[in-house]
Amino acid sequence: MIDVQRVAREELERQAEAIQLAADRLGPEMMEAAQLILESTGKVVVTGMGKTGIIARKISATLSSTGTTAIFLHAAEGIHGDLGMLAAGDVVIAVSHSGNTQELVAIVPYIHFLKVPIIAFTGNAESRLAAGASVVIDTSVPVGSETFGLVPTSSTTVALALGDALAVALLQARDFRAEDFAQFHPGGTIGRKLLLRVADLMHAGGELPCVARHTRLDAAIVEMTGKGLGCTAVVDDAGVLLGIITDGDLRRLLAGGDKLLSKSASECMTANPRHMQPQALAVDALTLMEDSKITMLPVVDDNGVLRGMLHMHDLIRAGVVG
Numbered sequence: 001m002i003d004v005q006r007v008a009r010e011e012l013e014r015q016a017e018a019i020q021l022a023a024d025r026l027g028p029e030m031m032e033a034a035q036l037i038l039e040s041t042g043k044v045v046v047t048g049m050g051k052t053g054i055i056a057r058k059i060s061a062t063l064s065s066t067g068t069t070a071i072f073l074h075a076a077e078g079i080h081g082d083l084g085m086l087a088a089g090d091v092v093i094a095v096s097h098s099g100n101t102q103e104l105v106a107i108v109p110y111i112h113f114l115k116v117p118i119i120a121f122t123g124n125a126e127s128r129l130a131a132g133a134s135v136v137i138d139t140s141v142p143v144g145s146e147t148f149g150l151v152p153t154s155s156t157t158v159a160l161a162l163g164d165a166l167a168v169a170l171l172q173a174r175d176f177r178a179e180d181f182a183q184f185h186p187g188g189t190i191g192r193k194l195l196l197r198v199a200d201l202m203h204a205g206g207e208l209p210c211v212a213r214h215t216r217l218d219a220a221i222v223e224m225t226g227k228g229l230g231c232t233a234v235v236d237d238a239g240v241l242l243g244i245i246t247d248g249d250l251r252r253l254l255a256g257g258d259k260l261l262s263k264s265a266s267e268c269m270t271a272n273p274r275h276m277q278p279q280a281l282a283v284d285a286l287t288l289m290e291d292s293k294i295t296m297l298p299v300v301d302d303n304g305v306l307r308g309m310l311h312m313h314d315l316i317r318a319g320v321v322g
Helices: 004-025 029-039 050-064 102-113 154-173 178-183 189-195 217-227 247-256 258-262 282-292 312-317
Strands: 044-048 070-074 091-095 118-122 135-138 210-212 231-235 241-246 296-300 306-311
Touching (some): 050 091, 091 102, 217 231, 241 247, 282 296, 282 312
Parallel strands (some): 044 070
């Protein structure tokens, strides 16, 4: 039995070395490629065949999710009608390690006919693809870095890494932000963390546990029990947040004697509690709650007036946690 761990580690090291070599030799061609895309009036069409076609599809997806409109064109389908998706103003990224993939080379003349520039991701600077490209990104890998010299491992990894590098350069050039990224992922964890606001999740109106500062503790307990959040906010006559009473506070107050229930809410509350505003991101509320080791967070407006209550369970249910 072979030493699988050793073989796997050696393969990872070979691929890591190939990426580092690609980084070391990278020159102005990456800037030229980015400039072509930034100045284009159309979309980016990423094309390839076989394993590099899968890499091309992933590069297209990364570009699309980071502010650069991109689509994938299967090179073989291109010569059977799909070239119709190309238009003047577009930019083509063609991915081929050999640079001589028949189906890919076959569509180059049509791309030239439309006067669409080609950015070639290839490991062969002397290839037909490189000869027909406006910009060539070198994806070559050291001899012997791939099993039998045939299995596309390091070469596809390098092509993918360079595609990611181009996408990151473009997103920074476009001043693309985390909030923009989240808009393309509204249904996933990323979207929930970056799009959901405290106002979207907080308990408000009739669900909001709240008592006046002069309210007796026994009445405050009834409010806490009725609203089911394990706490109640304490406010002044103008509705400004003064404090909070939690189940934990009640347990600590049990040593107060027989007159405990007749005390006012303001005597029993934790004053000046941590709080958040409705427009704050839910993920920021999560960070505050985790750092402060609390599970309830009052929500106030710019004037300190109580507007809602956020519970850790609300963040869990919304998928913000995790």
